Amino acid sequence: MELYLWLTFSLAYLATTLTPGPNVLLIVRNALRYGPYAMGLTFVGNLVAQLLVISGVALGVGAILIAVPSAFLALKIAGAGYLIYLGVCQLFFRAPATGATGEVPAFPPSAKWRIGAEAFLVSASNPKTLIFLCAFLPQFLDHGRPIAGQFLVMYLTIAAIVVTVHSLYCYTAYRFSKRLNAAHWAAILKRISGAVFIGLGVRLLNTKAV
Secondary structure (H helix, E strand, O other): OOHHHHHHHHHHHHHHHOOOOHHHHHHHHHHHHHOHHHHHHHHHHHHHHHHHHHHHHHHOHHHHHHHOHHHHHHHHHHHHHHHHHHHHHHHHOOOOOOOOOOOOOOOOOOHHHHHHHHHHHHHHOOHHHHHHHHHHHHHHOOOOOOHHHHHHHHHHHHHHHHHHHHHHHHHHHHHHHHHOOOHHHHHHHHHHHHHHHHHHHHHHHOOOOO
8 A cells, every 4th residue: 555545544534533433432431430451452342343344345245235235234223222222221220330539440350251242242233334444445445456465554554543542532531530520420421421322323223325
């Protein structure tokens, strides 16, 4: 991939990443709830899903998904249902409370796999991501060079952008939460995030393949 093409791709993808979505909301929630370790697990789950999606784009899975409406509908319902489920959990299930000093609670070992799997499912089950990348990535391919290597470069670039942007969101949320560390405000923020998850799920249900 030529340098100018890579720079164009990086800036274009950065612009799309700055708009917060389910992955941002999830990683911010986990970071505020359990701290940096949970944030790292969320990154791992998200980036593994991104690798799977980009591999699918390289193999033409995105085009198949668009061409088969029933497959798109099934993935859309699964993704929307999972987001709505997360939102309901946020609204009606009690999370571990922070202390009076605003410190995060101890990270339970049993939550390790759940957090990683949750991040993977949120990212992998969203058909909008696959369709967007299916239309976005091929625009930056140089067909005179090995395609596999270019997809690898794009994935590594996407991973670096995601880690940077999402870390900034987490840091901003952490600084904001230090000023609002009372239990009352924590409960309000928890309910807001639950409502946003549900809203994102409902919005996903209205997504069309084309």
